[in-house]
Amino acid sequence: MKETILQSVENKVQAYVGNSRAHLKEADLDLIDRKKELAHSRNAEIVKCRAEGQVISKNKVDDQTYLNYLVHYQFLLNQNERLYLEEVCEERRAIFQGNELINDEEIQKQEEESFHETLERDGSESEDTRGFKYNRLEAVRYAEQWWNSYNPKYKKFEVDCTNYVSQCLHAGGAPMTGYPNRSKGWWMRSNNWSFSWSVAHALRWHLSGAKSGLRGREVSSPEELMLGDIICYDFEGDGRFNHNTIVVAKDENNMPLVNAHTTNSRMRYWEYTDSTAYTPNIKYKFFTIVDDD
Known part of the structure; x- marks a missing residue:
């Protein structure tokens, strides 16, 4: 066999x-x-x-x-x-x-948990977000180090793409906020975590809705992304996003190459048309990480 x-x-x-x-x-x-x-x-x-x-x-x-x-x-x-x-x-x-x-x-895997569609935006923060400066090179360095393995300091999920991307963002200096409310902010502490830390759809909404700490600005094309930025994938085109990747390089056409977990990938072309999860209805969201400078 x-x-x-x-x-x-x-x-x-x-x-x-x-x-x-x-x-x-x-x-x-x-x-x-x-x-x-x-x-x-x-x-x-x-x-x-x-x-x-x-x-x-x-x-x-x-x-x-x-x-x-x-x-x-x-x-x-x-x-x-x-x-x-x-x-x-x-x-x-x-x-x-x-x-x-x-x-x-x-083997096709499903995310283990759902989340409230309306995420809370306001309230106390678990870390000081003032003066947050995103270190893109550190985020990419972490993405390269752990693309095909798992940092024992963090919980490992069966569907690990968003957990991995969150770790990369935190390695780049993104501050955790919202603890201990799982529907608020973006955080992982001990054996607990926010939905936005581990669920693809929740991170997509956090990036577009957060007003402090980790937040993203949506851009219209992949060429506008920089190293350390995030791409969100809705494979079925039904409005629910089910995968996230982090940009680690650009090719000769200025298109993103990405790293990801679940199907662990390194320097993969951003479109994912060569994925078993791909459908012709796929939709993308492109987020560049915003800091305080």
Whole structure:
């Protein structure tokens, strides 16, 4: 079974860098084609791809075996003679009937908690926000350090994208506010946290509505973003945002490259059209972080 998984990973690697399409399912081919098309639209090319697969759990139920495994992809892209490395880690589940592989797909995760649609804006603050200056380089440094691991000083969530982005923002000097009201401000303390710290939709509304401490100014295009800024994603286009990323670099076209958690990603192109969560109805919000200078 492990050998079957590793061969499947190798088949995908060959498909990313060449025209080999044998033994791949339609869903995998669609994702590969979208990633190639995304690179082409940016005048870029995937010149090399490598991947490592690791089985992390195995369970048998009746005559079916469930293997959870992790794949770490590395894509070397050439854009106008500039090379950069994009990395993505997928957690996948393969299902075998006997020794036959009958299903293999990325594990989709759901946020563990909801929040009040109307967040409170006023009240006491847990830290002094006067003179807040956002250190973008420190936020990016933290994003690079922890893109594929988890800082033990913070709680880890199954859907960790907003928790990770919040940690990056705090590393950049953004002050926590609103403790201990979970519907107010933006904070994490001990084993408690605000909705805006950990829930994608809540952070999106906090950034646009906060009047002090961590706050954002919405801009109309990704080109306007700077390092350390935030992109919010509504994959279904239904008005509820379900993913956040942090800008860590710009490509040759001045477009953002982002880091993220849940599907851990580094230097990924901001559009996410190569994601299994992508739909044609996707909507984005672009926030540049505002400080007191």
